[in-house]
Amino acid sequence: MPDLLSALLLGILEGFTEFLPVSSTGHLLIAQHWLGARSDFFNIVIQAGAILAVTLVFRQRLWGLATAWNRPDNRDYLLKIGVAFLVTALVGLPVRMAGWELPEAVTPVALALIIGGIWMITAERIAERLPGPGSITWTVAVLVGLAQVVAGVFPGTSRSAAAIFIAMLAGARHRPAATEFVFLVGIPTMFAASAYAFLELWKDGAMGDEAWGDVGVAFLAAAVTGFVVVKWLLGYIRSHRYTPFAVYRIALGVALLLWLPAGR
Template identity: 75%
Template sequence: MSDLISALLLGILEGLSEFLPISSTGHLLIAQHWLGARSDFFNIVIQAGAILAITLVFRQRLWALATGLDRRENRDYVMKLGVAFLVTALVGLPVRLAGWQLPETVTPVAWALLIGGVWMLLAEAFAARMPERDQVTWKVAIAVGLAQVVAGVFPGTSRSAAAIFLAMLLGLSRRSAATEFVFLVGIPTMFAASGYAFLELARHGQLGSENWLDVAVAFAAAVATGFLVVKWLLGFIKGHRYTVFALYRIVVGIALLLWLPAGN
């Protein structure tokens, strides 16, 4: 398989998995186990492609927030988005500077998928017993920021799953409200991560080592696929729980643990 086709497939996979609570990073690591490893820069930039897709999906909501800051509820919402992003940045940046890197084996991803799937089933069952609320509190904003860091450190956890279900358990029990807040926080988070990765490559003189055609193709594929997936998901969660995704994670996690040789 050519590198270009491999990049295209990885971009499509990123767009499919970034916003579903199944872990895009985990799926990329699993796919690259067979399609060939890619750089952290490649992985982060195609995630930014998926984030561009969600920016397009929520463009009207973002415009309404930006032009409606004279309204208290809009200012409050934007400030909480900012706090969630700052928590992620202030906690996540030292982790990155400490030299953290993605794992080279699939086994920890498999365990994260399995445990995360069980956690989703339990969390949603508990949240279903709570009164339906769509108000984002400061506690929820801080927790979402921390959840993003945890998901970044443990591939397979899923940024969206960790943040959405933690938000629901802390009082933002309406699925659509929790999902929207987490997705909007992801916009500055992933764009900042991509920018940081780009600057790191430039600082070490490694920009020439990237295959920019592969990056561009994967980025475009992630944008197109991510746009379609988000539009579908926002409609799906209005009448369905996330149960199907939790079961998928459990099945994939078990399959990987059973079929992969130890240490792979």
């Protein structure tokens, strides 16, 4: 398959799965067993394309927060986004600097998909039984930051799934509110991760080794697809549970373990 076509398909896959709680990184790693392996730089940076999409979707919300900083509720919300991002950075950066890399085997991704699916079903059921709609507290902000690190270290976990459901259990029991907060926290998180990936590539003197055309195609594909998916998902979760995504994760994980028992 031509490299540009492969990059296009991976970009579409990234945009489709970044915000659904099914693990975009896990799907990329699985797909690359057929479409050809890509660098960690490619896998990280094209996620920024999907994050660009969510930035556009929430542009009015972001503008409202930024221009009404003097309002205590807006200031409080922005500070909580900042805390979640800082927790992710302070815990995740040492992990990255220690030389952590994405796994190549499918088996750990399949196991994370199954465990994450069970976690989603359990967490959503428990959160629905908790009293009141809840709110975005400082505890929620810290736990969302930690959940993002866990998802980054264990591909297949899903950043959105880990963060949304820990937020719901910790206090933000309203699905749309928890989802919005996690999506907004993802904006500085993934842009910072992409910037760090650029810095690493530059420091290693490998700028010329990267297929920039492929990265650009995948980035744009992820942005367009991500925009459509986010718009749909925000409407879907107002009246539906995340259970279908959990079932999909479990089914996919089991299928992968059966078809690729050696994790090849």
